[in-house]
Amino acid sequence: MNELHYGDNLDVLRGFAPETVDLVYLDPPFNSNASYNVLFKSPQGQESQAQIEAFEDTWHWGEQAEREYRELLHQENTDVAGMMTALRSFLGENDMMAYLTMMANRLLKLHNVLKPTGSLYLHCDPTASHYLKVVLDGVFGKENFCNEIIWQRTGAKAHAYKRFASGHDVIFFYTKTDAAVWNLQYAPHRKEYIESHYGQIEEATGRHYTLGDLLNPNHDRPNLTYEFPPGSGQVRVWRWKKERMMKALEDDRIYFPPKGGVPRFKRYLDEMAGTPFTTVWTDIPPINSQAQERLGYPTQKPLALLERIINASSNPGDVVLDPFCGCGTALHAAQKLGRSWIGIDITHLAISLIEKRLKDAFPGIEYVTHGTPKDLPGAEDLFRRDPYQFQWWACSLVGAQPYKGKKKGADGGIDGVIFVQDDLSGEPKRIIVSVKGGAHVDVKMIREFAHVADANNAIIGLFVTLTPPKSTMIKEAASAGFYPCPHNKIDYPRIQILTVGGLLAGTERPQFLDLSQGATTFKQAPREKPKQKQMRLV
Numbered sequence: 001m002n003e004l005h006y007g008d009n010l011d012v013l014r015g016f017a018p019e020t021v022d023l024v025y026l027d028p029p030f031n032s033n034a035s036y037n038v039l040f041k042s043p044q045g046q047e048s049q050a051q052i053e054a055f056e057d058t059w060h061w062g063e064q065a066e067r068e069y070r071e072l073l074h075q076e077n078t079d080v081a082g083m084m085t086a087l088r089s090f091l092g093e094n095d096m097m098a099y100l101t102m103m104a105n106r107l108l109k110l111h112n113v114l115k116p117t118g119s120l121y122l123h124c125d126p127t128a129s130h131y132l133k134v135v136l137d138g139v140f141g142k143e144n145f146c147n148e149i150i151w152q153r154t155g156a157k158a159h160a161y162k163r164f165a166s167g168h169d170v171i172f173f174y175t176k177t178d179a180a181v182w183n184l185q186y187a188p189h190r191k192e193y194i195e196s197h198y199g200q201i202e203e204a205t206g207r208h209y210t211l212g213d214l215l216n217p218n219h220d221r222p223n224l225t226y227e228f229p230p231g232s233g234q235v236r237v238w239r240w241k242k243e244r245m246m247k248a249l250e251d252d253r254i255y256f257p258p259k260g261g262v263p264r265f266k267r268y269l270d271e272m273a274g275t276p277f278t279t280v281w282t283d284i285p286p287i288n289s290q291a292q293e294r295l296g297y298p299t300q301k302p303l304a305l306l307e308r309i310i311n312a313s314s315n316p317g318d319v320v321l322d323p324f325c326g327c328g329t330a331l332h333a334a335q336k337l338g339r340s341w342i343g344i345d346i347t348h349l350a351i352s353l354i355e356k357r358l359k360d361a362f363p364g365i366e367y368v369t370h371g372t373p374k375d376l377p378g379a380e381d382l383f384r385r386d387p388y389q390f391q392w393w394a395c396s397l398v399g400a401q402p403y404k405g406k407k408k409g410a411d412g413g414i415d416g417v418i419f420v421q422d423d424l425s426g427e428p429k430r431i432i433v434s435v436k437g438g439a440h441v442d443v444k445m446i447r448e449f450a451h452v453a454d455a456n457n458a459i460i461g462l463f464v465t466l467t468p469p470k471s472t473m474i475k476e477a478a479s480a481g482f483y484p485c486p487h488n489k490i491d492y493p494r495i496q497i498l499t500v501g502g503l504l505a506g507t508e509r510p511q512f513l514d515l516s517q518g519a520t521t522f523k524q525a526p527r528e529k530p531k532q533k534q535m536r537l538v
Contacts, residue, residue, distance in 0.1 A: 002331075002341050006351050006371030009323040009344040010068075010102075013109035021113045021342070022181065022318035025309055025330045027123040027301065028103060059102060061093040069101045072108075080104055080138040087131065100131055106323065107139045113321070114176045119146075119313040122172045123301070129170040140174040147173040147279050151305065153286045171309075185312050186274030187283060198269040208269035211255055214239050215262060228263070229254075236262070277308070284308070300326070306333035314339055328354035335362055336528050348372060348382075348389045352396035360525040376501040379466060383437035391415050394435040394464050397503045398510050401521055403433075413452040419521045420459075420514040423486040428520045431512060432458040436465045443472040450480045450495050459483045462510050463497045473497060485513050 005012045059065070072084050084104055091097040110120060120140070124132055137145060149171040189198075198208040216224055216237040226242050227235045229249060238245055248254055248265065255264045284304045306329050310320060316338040322330035325343035331354060334341040345351055351372060358365050372393060373379040383390040392402045400416030416433030434449050446463060453461035460483055463469075469477075474497060482491035492511045502508030514520070 002335070002365075002367035003343070004325075004331075004351055004354060004367060004369040005342070005344040006346075006348055006369070007344065008346055010106055010109065012344050012371075013106065013113060013323065016109075016113045018112050019115045019118075020319065021110075021321045022115055022118050023310065023314040023320045023339075024110050024114060024118070024120040025123070025306065025320065025322050026110070026121075026324050027322075027326065028099075028106075028324050029326075059095050059098040061095065061098045065093075065098040065101050068105050072101065072104055075108060077108060077139065080108065080135070083134060083138045087134070096128065096131065099128060100135060103132060104135050104139070107135060110321070110323065111139050111176065116177045117179050117181050119173065119175045119180050121149075121309050121313070122174075123169060124172070125169050126166065129172070133172055136172055136174055140176065144175050144177070145172070146175055149173060150280045151284065152280070152282045173313075181313055181315060181318070183312055183315070184273075185277050185308055187277055188274050189269070189272065190275075193275075194269060202266075202268075209266045210269075211264040212267050214245075214254075214265050234262075281305075281308075301329050303329060303333050303336070306330050307337060310334055310337050310339060325354060326350060328357050332357060332361060332525070335365065348393040348396070349402060352393070356522055357525040361528045363527065373504070375504060376466075379500045379504070380437075383466060387437060390437050391435045394437075394500060395433055397500070398433060398462055398464060398498065399518055399521065400431075400433045400462070412456075413449060414456065416462075417521075418462075418512075418514075420512060421516040421520050422459075422513045424515065426486070428516075429459045430457065431460045431462060431510075432456060433462045433464060436463070436467070439467055441465050441467050441469065441473065443470065443476045446473045446476040446495060446497070450476075453480075453495065459494075460492060460510075460512055461495045463495060464500065464503070465497065466500050468499055468501075469497045483512075487515065488513055 069084065069088070073081050075081065084101065087100060088097055091100075107120075107122075114120065120136075122132060122136065133145075133148070151169045151171060152167055153169050154167045194208060198210050200209050200211070201207070202209055216239045219237050221237050224239070224241060225235065225237050227233065228238060228242070228245055240248075245254075253266050255266050257264075284302055286302065310330075310333055314320060317340065319340045319342065320330060320334040321342045321344075322328075323344045325331055325345050327350070328343060331341045331343045335358065343354060345354070351369065355369065358367070373382050379390070379394075382393060395402050395416035398416070398418070400418045403414045403417050413434055414432045415435040418431040418433065419428045420431060421428050432453055434445075434452075436445065449461055449463055452458075461480075463477070477493065477495040477497050480493075480495040483494050484491050490513070492513075496511060498508050498510065
């Protein structure tokens with residue numbers, strides 16, 4: 001079964017059985033010097049209100065880093081322990097050391113869950129790549145290093161005033177043992193190569209072909225010395241035994257020059273696999289602003305990049321793991337190529353985005369999500385542990401995009417936004433969401449929320465609460481009146497109170513019409529063609 005896990009990947013990986021994963025791809029965030037802005041789809045002019053600062057990739061030395069460093073010193077891989085001690089002595093207690101400490105711990109766990117036939121690809125930029133390779137050598141052993149792949153992700157920038165412009169990422173490729181799965185990948189032949197080497201075209205079939213030599217350079221080969229074609233009197237030392245030559249003749253693979261001469265073998269272009277890829281990948285462009293697969297995630301990688309990695313180092317039915325799954329490109333590629341997959345992320349927002357992406361691309365997809373609340377006690381526990389994660393998760397229950405992020409006071413009482421199209425001839429309209437996880441909710445909150453809805457020109461306000469509403473709150477919500485939908489002429493309550501328990505149980509749901517079916521709120525992943533039946537995780 002395919003699996004999504006919410007939580008710190010270090011904790012999640014501790015629960016995995018050893019040697020159960022065939023391929024690991026990870027793109028651990030580092031060096032943006034800012035929080036990521038996840039851009040949801042929004043009507044024109046609303047983009048600034050539809051951004052959320054949710055994914056921070058800044059690592060700092062503190063209690064957690066010190067705790068993980070101590071853990072590294074007491075695990076069984078003494079090479080890693082010694083190496084991390086040396087790195088700390090060199091780097092000191094700074095952001096880079098915190099990042100490397102975090103990565104070393106997780107790479108040890110990833111090595112443990114890989115099968116002997118498994119491989120790992122670590123994607124990074126040149127800022128930390130040299131340190132990460134040292135860590136990887138310690139975890140996997142330098143003898144299991146395969147390649148440093150260079151992916152050209154962008155063209156040269158014009159502002160390279162004091163150095164050459166940076167335009168590439170680094171992908172380190174390691175195997176667990178020399179028994180790792182490997183499927184050679186090929187690039188299509190270039191047009192110039194086809195014209196120069198396969199310029200001849202077979203008239204009957206239209207197939208491009210070239211001619212190969214059939215003579216053997218070694219003249220002392222009695223078993224390869226015979227007359228060909230039979231009855232021609234041409235006795236030579238041929239490249240193949242007579243039986244194979246006769247089969248090639250029967251298959252019309254022998255070319256006889258019109259004016260006589262030595263026969264040659266026809267090699268067809270469509271039988272050639274292509275040119276094997278090297279470690280420099282310049283043929284996969286990054287996600288641009290017009291790309292159909294673009295979801296707005298700032299570090300989103302192209303599907304083609306992940307498909308090449310997955311095809312090279314796994315087979316259909318294998319298990320692919322991405323412990324920093326972000327917007328889920330590795331999971332999408334794995335699903336498309338008939339692999340099972342496991343994704344881990346530390347934010348509920350990422351998990352909900354991945355779920356939306358996979359359901360758009362693969363209608364009817366089956367998977368299990370772990371770590372997200374399934375009942376009211378689970379929701380209450382999430383709120384106690386992290387109110388912001390609870391807020392983002394609760395927004396996903398009503399199909400809303402989070403609003404404004406963690407900036408205190410910036411939301412004006414709004415935690416989520418839904419853009420709807422309820423009139424074929426009109427502009428998208430806005431529904432706002434307020435999430436309350438505390439035990440004390442009262443009628444004043446409803447009254448204030450109604451004012452917020454008015455001030456923000458929202459057609460409807462959804463008040464989502466962990467605690468069941470009081471009767472006075474229900475009356476106050478009713479007094480806000482109704483919104484008359486122009487398309488179906490139905491009046492929907494202007495302020496709707498929804499409980500988390502009711503949403504989880506399916507006994508409550510928001511009341512409104514959206515002719516776009518969510519397409520004005522979330523970017524849609526392109527639907528993929530149906531693939532084979534889901535593989536089970538073993």
